[in-house]
């Protein structure tokens with residue numbers, strides 16, 4: 001009979017491990033995240049809600065400008081369409097981490113596996129990210145069909161902008177998810193507040209030039225600003241109104257690369273720090289609801 | 291040195307920040323568990339068992355002290371520890387309700403880095419071992435509490451851990467499911483000796499049945515440690531009687547009996563009340579310095595309006611050890627709670 005002995009060498013987490021975990025979490029995340037059994041609710045959340053939000057903006061805008069702002073309308077439609085991705089990613093990551101801990105009670109079992117929570121979280125949330133693209137496409141379609149927005153897609157800009165932007169947004173989302181582990185249930189709306197603040201500062205619906213000057217450095221330092229700008233150029237063929245729109249395409253892309261390259265390691269370090277803090281305070285298997 | 295030990299803990303303390311004042315859950319625990327040993331932590335609710343398991347499984351940092359699993363430090367070498375351990379906790383409903391049993395197990399097999407084919411093989415093997423074949427393609431949310439815990443147990447064996455931690459694994463299960471789980475645990479050991487188990491429980495029977503050595507814990511400290519026989523020998527000098535009364539003694543009740551001269555302790559017997567619904571019968575366990583004190587007990591009972599309906603000298607159990615160490619019964623803090 002074989003006697004089990006401690007393996008002679010024990011490795012920590014390897015890259016293939018992380019990749020395997022990510023792939024698994026993508027596949028099953030879809031099943032865990034989605035209660036497709038209620039198509040009505042699903043439709044409301046993925047389609048009706050984002051469309052309604054975009055329409056409200058457009059109507060308000062038309063009332064204010066009395067229908068005189070064609071260029072601005074395009075700016076608005078693309079910004080509010082793309083922002084669905086930010087809400088989808090951040091909301092998805094935060095919900096994944098909190099549901100794992102409080103509803104499924106599986107967080108502790110994930111943590112005691114040799115893999116990291118990080119690829120699991122990314123994989124789990126990808127289903128929601130994918131769903132958020134439905135809202136992006138629908139909002140753009142409404143813009144084109146009903147509001148006369150003209151799209152001139154430039155794949156060479158759009159593809160790198162989307163990849164880099166998603167990376168940056170996911171990194172920010174992971175950071176916020178780690179932060180949420182520290183919070184009691186009442187504070188779960190903090191991340192929404194952050195996404196909302198980014199929404200205002202990144203030039204999603206207001207051109208950066210109309211923001212108070214002290215916010216300009218912040219606006220130019222965050223990757224979502226450059227992601228939106230690069231995506232607008234990739235979709236519309238021209239940039240936003242104001243200063244940022246006058247920069248060459250390559251500069252915009254380069255700034256997206258640089259800000260993303262800064263944000264990703266910072267967010268990962270922040271996530272690791274939050275995990276350590278959660279271990280210290282005993283929050284990994286806490287239930288805040290009770 | 292400590293490298294050969296499965297579990298090695300020195301001076302482990304844990305203080306929780308809490309209102310109104312911090313809670314000391316562990317007050318300095320020293321523990322050495324040899325590879326291949328089945329070790330039990332036996333103690334009442336709030337003793338600090340879960341806190342210790344959380345520290346040893348890298349879920350919680352100790353406030354002070356050091357602990358090593360398989361020679362790896364629980365604070366800084368978590369990735370290595372997580373390869374060689376696994377953990378199963380009881381008393382709660384866990385699981386991804388929308389996944390099937392097989393999917394959920396397979397997911398974890400991947401998180402443990404098993405190659406895909408090997409993962410499925412292991413999943414099906416464990417489903418068979420835990421007797422869940424009929425439910426294998428059912429969604430987790432359709433499972434009974436007992437089935438969920440068996441699934442949880444199967445997850446705990448996925449990586450064939452070198453050290454397995456079971457935190458009150460049968461808490462809240464019905465008798466049959468609890469017995470199954472205990473049998474699976476013993477079978478796991480029999481299949482390949484060398485694996486180490488750390489079990490926490492507040493069921494005496496479970497500790498005795500599963501463990502080679504037991505530590506009795508209360509209020510964050512280990513009070514006694516040894517094989518079940520060694521522990522029992524500590525109370526062998528006393529005489530322990532099981533006394534059955536037609537009703538609870540009036541005028542001070544059990545406590546008054548315990549306070550009589552020559553009586554070391556008096557607590558409700560762990561098997562609770564005898565047969566017959568509606569009957570007021572109670573069973574007590576009374577430890578005496580020597581047999582002669584029995585007379586005063588019988589007299590005191592009669593004076594308090596109860597009559598004796600049964601009397602037997604009993605073999606000392608782990609509960610008697612606990613009562614001697616702590617001065618109160620095991621179930622005194624919650625309802626009488628016999629092992630399922």
Ligand SMILES: Nc1ncnc2c1ncn2[C@@H]1O[C@H](COP(=O)(O)OP(=O)(O)O)[C@@H](O)[C@H]1O
Nearest residue numbers: 282306308313315334335336337338339340341
């Ligand atoms: N997160 C926490 N915050 C504050 N006190 C806690 C926390 N977790 C456990 N405790 C306290 O620590 C003590 C030990 O708890 P625990 O380790 O769960 O004991 P056991 O598992 O033996 O029942 C108890 O008094 C409990 O109330």
Ligand SMILES: [Mg+2]
Nearest residue numbers: 339340341458
């Ligand atoms: Mg406990």
